Amino acid sequence: MTAPPRFIGSEIYRGSSYGPLHPLRVPRVSTVMDLSRALGWLPRAQYLTSPRAKPASLAAWHDPTYLAVLQRAEREGRVTDAERARHGLGTASNPIYPEVYRRPATAAGGSIMAAGLLKDGGVIYNPGGGTHHGLPDRANGFCYLNDPCLAILAFRRLGLRRIAYVDIDAHHCDGVAHGFADDPDVLILSTHEERRWPFTGAIDERGAGNMWNLPLPRAAHDGDMAAVRDGLILPVVQRFRPEALILQCGADAVSEDPLSRLAMSNNAHWSVVAALCALTPRLLVLGGGGYNPWSVGRLWTGVWATLRGIDIPARLPVAAQSVLRALEFNGNRLGRNPPEHWFTTLRDPPRDGPVSDAVRDRLGVLSDRMRVWA
Numbered sequence: 001m002t003a004p005p006r007f008i009g010s011e012i013y014r015g016s017s018y019g020p021l022h023p024l025r026v027p028r029v030s031t032v033m034d035l036s037r038a039l040g041w042l043p044r045a046q047y048l049t050s051p052r053a054k055p056a057s058l059a060a061w062h063d064p065t066y067l068a069v070l071q072r073a074e075r076e077g078r079v080t081d082a083e084r085a086r087h088g089l090g091t092a093s094n095p096i097y098p099e100v101y102r103r104p105a106t107a108a109g110g111s112i113m114a115a116g117l118l119k120d121g122g123v124i125y126n127p128g129g130g131t132h133h134g135l136p137d138r139a140n141g142f143c144y145l146n147d148p149c150l151a152i153l154a155f156r157r158l159g160l161r162r163i164a165y166v167d168i169d170a171h172h173c174d175g176v177a178h179g180f181a182d183d184p185d186v187l188i189l190s191t192h193e194e195r196r197w198p199f200t201g202a203i204d205e206r207g208a209g210n211m212w213n214l215p216l217p218r219a220a221h222d223g224d225m226a227a228v229r230d231g232l233i234l235p236v237v238q239r240f241r242p243e244a245l246i247l248q249c250g251a252d253a254v255s256e257d258p259l260s261r262l263a264m265s266n267n268a269h270w271s272v273v274a275a276l277c278a279l280t281p282r283l284l285v286l287g288g289g290g291y292n293p294w295s296v297g298r299l300w301t302g303v304w305a306t307l308r309g310i311d312i313p314a315r316l317p318v319a320a321q322s323v324l325r326a327l328e329f330n331g332n333r334l335g336r337n338p339p340e341h342w343f344t345t346l347r348d349p350p351r352d353g354p355v356s357d358a359v360r361d362r363l364g365v366l367s368d369r370m371r372v373w374a
C-alpha cells in the first residue's frame with residue numbers, strides 16, 4: 001500500500017439531525033473531522049470531500065421508484081401513507097428530516113468514490129458510511145441507502161471478484177446479507193449482540209457458505225473480542241484472500257452506548273482495524289452505529305489514527321478537548337455528568353476479562369466449520 005490513507009468527509013453531517021428525540025440527533029462525523037484537525041491529523045492532501053451520489057449511480061442496488069420517493073420526501077418534507085407503508089419512510093426510526101436524501105446520498109457517494117480510488121490499492125476511511133441496514137426499496141434501521149452494498153458493486157466494476165465485508169457494529173448487517181448472502185465471492189462476517197434488533201445473523205445462517213455470524217452475549221468485553229479477532233475474523237479473512245476488504249466499524253458496541261448492552265472499550269475496535277490493515281491490498285473503513293456523541297467521536301478519531309499509524313496521546317491537547325467539551329447529549333442521562341476522561345482522552349481504559357463460555361463455545365462451532373471451508 002503506497003498511497004497514504006485518505007479520509008472522506010462532508011459538511012453535510014454537521015448540524016444534521018434525524019429530529020430531537022431520535023438517537024441520530026447527535027453529531028458524529030463532524031466531531032471526528034474537528035478532533036482530527038485539532039490534533040493535526042487531517043492535512044488537506046489526505047482529505048477528500050464526499051460527492052453526492054446521483055440516482056443513476058444509486059440505482060446499481062436501489063429501486064429507482066424508491067429513490068424518486070426519497071428525493072421527493074426531502075423536497076416536500078412528507079410522504080403519503082402508502083409510501084410510508086411501502087418504503088419504510090416517515091417512521092419513528094426512519095423519519096423525514098431536512099437532508100433525508102442528500103445526507104445518505106453523500107455517504108453513498110463517498111463509499112462509491114472510495115472503491116474507485118482504491119483501484120491500485122490503499123486505505124480509505126469514510127466514517128459517514130456504514131449504513132448496513134438499508135434495503136433495495138426500503139429504509140430500515142436508521143438507514144435509507146446501503147453504501148456498503150454500493151461499494152461492493154463498485155469494487156466489482158473495477159474487475160475485482162473476491163470482496164470481504166467485516167462488520168463489528170452491535171447490530172447485524174441485515175441489509176448487506178440481503179444483498180450478498182447468495183454470492184460465494186462476497187465474504188460477510190458479522191459480530192453483533194444476540195437477541196437484539198434486527199434479530200437476524202444467527203450462527204447457523206450461512207448463505208452460500210460465505211456468511212459467518214458470531215452473536216455476542218450481553219456484556220461481551222475486550223477479552224471476548226480479542227478471542228473473536230484471533231479465532232474467527234483474522235483466520236477467515238486470511239483464508240478468503242480478499243482483493244478488497246470493507247470494514248464496518250460501528251461504534252455502538254462500547255459500554256457507554258445507549259443502544260446496546262455490550263461492554264467493549266474502543267481499544268477492541270482499534271485492534272481489529274490494525275489487524276485487518278495487513279490482510280488486504282485495498283481497505284475501505286466505514287462508520288455505522290454509535291449513539292453517544294463522546295464515545296463515537298473518540299472511537300472513530302482513534303480509527304483514523306490507527307489507519308495512519310499515529311500514536312494516540314495519553315492526554316489530548318486543549319484544542320481537541322474543546323471539541324469534546326462543546327458536545328451535548330440532551331435527553332440522555334449520560335449527558336448530565338459526563339466523566340472527565342471523555343473530554344481529555346481518546347483511549348478508554350481497557351475492559352479485559354476472561355473469555356465467556358458462550359463466546360468460547362461459538363468460536364468452537366465456527367472453527368469446526370472453518371476446517372472444512374474452501
Ligand SMILES: [Zn+2]
Pocket residue numbers: 169170171250252288289290
Ligand atoms: Zn448498530
